[in-house]
Amino acid sequence: MMDAALIDARGLNKSFGTIPILRGIDLSVAPGVAAMIIGRNGAGKSTLIRLLAGLSAPTTGEAMLFGASSRTLDAASRRRFAIVTHQSFLYPNLTARENLQFYGDLYGVPDSLNAVPKWIERVGLAFAADTRVRTFSRGMEQRLTLARAMMTRPDVLLMDEPFAALDADGVALVASLLREAIARRCAVVLTAHQPVAIDGLKFDLYEIVRGRLLDTSREPLAASFRAQQTG
């Protein structure tokens, strides 16, 4: 018997004014499954992540996490969910350690005093643990954002272009974090401009084209993406 989906979108539509951004999105992600959604700039990837997270209300349709509307999640469900977006959610005038400690306290991370330095070390920022985030490069900020999201050990993970601004080591870091998350049956949705291959991980690959979500197992990738995959 299949596990119930942790992430479920049914007939999601989103318009800004009269401009439709997303049209009839259906997406279901079970525990231990990773879905990668690719699309060009402006295709609607970030909007979809925001809708799934409950940060934005759909025009019609429903986005659900853990079987409940993502707009009305209770505290227990919010504790099981993490997100990485273009915005880091980090306080520029706090240090890396203070930022993680704050989120650790907010989420009730067990033994956060030990977990925080462990995660700072894990994302390769031990040398900057007590430096204010406002002095960080974009890549360093992205690494700390990953630590912020992963230290809560979420059961649902939404990532909007997690590879952006990262060097090769950073990409490898995301890959290893994703492998661990999937291994403990976390449901993942991540977006990217183009398909990304990660050793040991198999993604359900979708493409957003003009606001519609195409399942690439049934519909071919756009020609430009196909060329990148085979090239």
Place this chain on the structure above:
Amino acid sequence: MAGFVAVLRKDLRLELRTGESTIALVALSLLILVVLVFALDPVGGVRDAATAAGALWVALIFAGMVGSTRAMLSERDHGCIRALLLSPIDRGALYAAKLLAAFIFMAVAEAAAVLLMVLFFNLDFDSRLLRLAPIIALGALGFSALATLLAAISGRIRAGDLLLPLLAVPMFVPALIAGVKASGAALSGAPFDAFAQWIKILVAFDVIFLTTGYLLFEHAIAED
């Protein structure tokens, strides 16, 4: 409770580190009092307690608006407010933490403003200032409660900083009248019974806006 403590501790830590809100509030209070001193009596005549109380409350209102706006603005940087909305923290606890932080910043600024008022309005440093303290505290609490709620709304829209005073000042008028009357009476040495009814109005205002803010903050801060 853990979320409340985490948010409050974070806000206080940020303020201790940068001093942005407190410095801005104290500077604004100083500026307002200086302007009012010259505007009301440029040649240095007798300054009465009622005028001093009025000037103090003008400083309280404008400093309070800056304080509440800044407390919410720090959450808009890097989208941190979204992180708070997605986190397990209860919305009421989030409101209480932001409100308490704004109140503390305002209280520090008001303490400085009272000292400046005494100097500028030729008042005495005596026990009458102690009678003033709870009145100012009630006013600052009520204004923080109102402005924190309104700052959550105005922060979501363009030019919201302009909208905040347009919403906050008219709504604060009942408390302003009560606060000025009570402060004037306290500073002039009148017995407590003479201004007890004004204190009751301040308390009622605080209860109304603390309750309203606690109940509505979730809707005020939610994104569309």
